[in-house]
Amino acid sequence: MTRVFNFSAGPATLPESVLRTAAAEMLDWHGSGMSVMEMSHRGKEFIAIHAEAESLLRELLAIPANYKVVFLQGGAIGQNAIIPMNLLGGHSSADYIHTGEWSKKSIKEAQKYCKVNVAASAEANNFTSVPKRDTWKLNPDAAYVHICSNETIGGVEYHWTPDTGAVPLVADMSSNILSRPVDVSKYGLIYCGAQKNIGPAGLTIVIVREDLLGRALPITPSAFDYKQQAEADSMLNTPPTYAIYIAGLVFKHLKEQGGLSAIERHNRAKAAVLYDYLDQSSFYRNPVVPEDRSLMNVPFKLKDESLDDAFLKGAQARGMLQLKGHRSVGGMRASIYNAMPIEGVQALVAYMKEFEAAHG
Ligand SMILES: *Cc1c(COP(=O)(O)O)cnc(C)c1O
DSSP, rough: OOOOOEOSSOOOOOOHHHHHEEEEEEEEOGGGGSSSSSTTTHHHHHHHHHHHHHHOOOOOOOOOTEEEEESSSHHHHHHHHHHHHHHHHHHHHHEEEEEHHHHHHHHHHHTSEEEEEEEOOGGGGTTTTTTGGGGOOTTTTOOOOOEEEEEETTTEEOOOOOOOSSSSSSEETTTTTTOOOOOOGGOEEEEEEETTSSSTOOEEEEEEGGGGOOOOOOSSOGGGGGGHHHHHHTTTOOOHHHHHHHHHHHHHHHHHTTTTHHHHHHHHHHHHHHHHHHOOOOEEESSSOGGOSSSEEEEEEESSSGGGGHHHHHHHHHHHOEEEEEETOSSSSEETTTTTTTTHHHHHHHHHHHHHHHHO
């Protein structure tokens, strides 16, 4: 068996030890005689798996008691519609900060449900930075302020938490959740698809402050009504059971690694290996301003894009996959989520040096 270094932006690489545990437990989970996939979501076995996953997530992120955690389906893109349905209440508009492709999608979807005020945008500099807080034109009557904490395609990340006063802050953390500690109390709602930094696609996690529940528009589907799902322990309908099980194994693994402060140190060291090399090279280039660079997704371009195919072929031959940049921006992108070992980044940089020496 050979495992590659998988730089995919998502679904993405998972810790090998988690996959081994899942393989060992595949046919018979803890003597139950069943795979987790085959269990009733209302049986005692799965209820224990679900409760443990939630409690580990609460512990890792130090989620305060006045926040509910709901496990849903539908992905982060689904949430782009579900959030305005749940949070608008009596308000007619919401504020959005536009930092790239993913916030653009959130804005477009929300416009179906409410008036969207783009309170700040990085469009003028081609989304290479996060707009400074003092430039944001927030509306004090907005239902919420939406940010994308890590732009997976552009490689732009917030390394600070915006203060939005009494208006709840909502964050799409799909691609940097659990990469470092977060002060959850500064947010009204945090959401993410699981397939970047947590587990298999199909699980969507919403962490929401209790006082924001119960304002859903009457048209909100019950399966996506946070209050109904929170009251039903995410079991109003069948939750994505197997994905929740794998997420629980990943949470346990992160805890064993020392929790999110240790994970952050590891992620910083990893990203530095790549950014330090990019910055001293005139052959490769990352366009993002240094203080807003993502620790999770590192886009870069070769000086001569006619070499892109040769670069990707050589990487593949060395067991490094999925380095092609998103189709909207071209070039390369290395996604280096929690589960990417530093050896993977070191191997990538060694190859980049070799390629630069041959073609530079
Ligand atoms: C991948 C990603 C999404 C997409 O979510 P789905 O789970 O595919 O619906 C949304 N937002 C961000 C920031 C992402 O990285």
